[in-house]
Amino acid sequence: MNKNYTIALLPGDGIGPEITAVTKTLLKAISKKHNFHLEFNELAFGGNAIELNGLPLPKETLEACKKSDAVLLAAIGNPKYDKLPREKRPESGLLQLRSDLQLFANIRPVKILPSLINESSLKPEIIKGVDLIVVRELTGGIYFGEPKGRFINNNEERAFNTMTYSKREVEEISKIAFDLAMQRKRKICSVDKANVLEVSQLWREQVECASKNYPDVELNHLYVDNAAMQLVRNPRQFDVIVTGNLFGDILSDEAAMLTGSIGMLPSASLSTSGPGLFEPVHGSAPDIAGQNQANPIAMVLSASMMLRVGLGEMQAAEDMEKAVDEVLGQGYRTKDLISESDKKLSTTAMGDKLLNAI
């Protein structure tokens, strides 16, 4: 009998529905070719869920995600919700989903495709051969630390958050990073701010401790400011970067731009058991929503990470990636990547090219 997987599909806001449509078509074609079946369960999440019932993560959506084999998300958010109380904003739904599914490990690969080497804002000789992974802790750190809040002190309003990690949290994310490094070039760079922050001192000690189980992996440490600089100075020095929630958020956007467009980068968020969440690193780009201009590739590559890491359908994942390489290799680009010699495509036209390549 053919395998059957349930996918919780969250099209989200902005360009989300457009890139979702492309990705869904490709996934259907791929599953047919490789003899498995994908059951898509399309759910409200983010701004569209707020419109429906006032909450970014409705209970039914959360329950359906928990029961699925994998969750595939496009993007959420819109400036029009900026004035809502923080817990009612689309972003809070995403944080709650990550937390409730215990998705503590966020994997963000950054690989330069030879065909895109000229699209980066950095010189080709700097980015040539870059192949790194940011492993970002996703359910702790300053994003979730308590206490937090706003209060009045001496007639002046103040606000604060807490950056906190337990040894266990650092140990768990370190294990993921070291295991990944073992399958790659066996190099880890841990990023912190241990020259200033207690939380980073503990982080550094615990990563050192974890490294004792991996004598073949070369470990070094960078302060986050230096890491930000090294990423644009000499990105080839990195293999696996492991870091906390906030530093990982910032560095992964920076690393994404090495590839020329944040519209290219996929990510996987994993727990120790239970479904993973697969989503592009980019946001919902409300400025170009509905214009059939968005680059669907980050979501397509997120879907391929889902096939590989979430469902174990390696062949299908490879096919999907090959299709992306092939179409980009032929010079086709969406607007975010365009340079003079390129053949410019809309979102749907890019989808058609990819479909033909499958």
Ligand code: IPM
């Ligand atoms: C990301 C995003 C989110 C984050 C936002 C939308 C909450 O920037 O996935 O990197 O900060 O984690």
Ligand code: MN
């Ligand atoms: Mn981010």
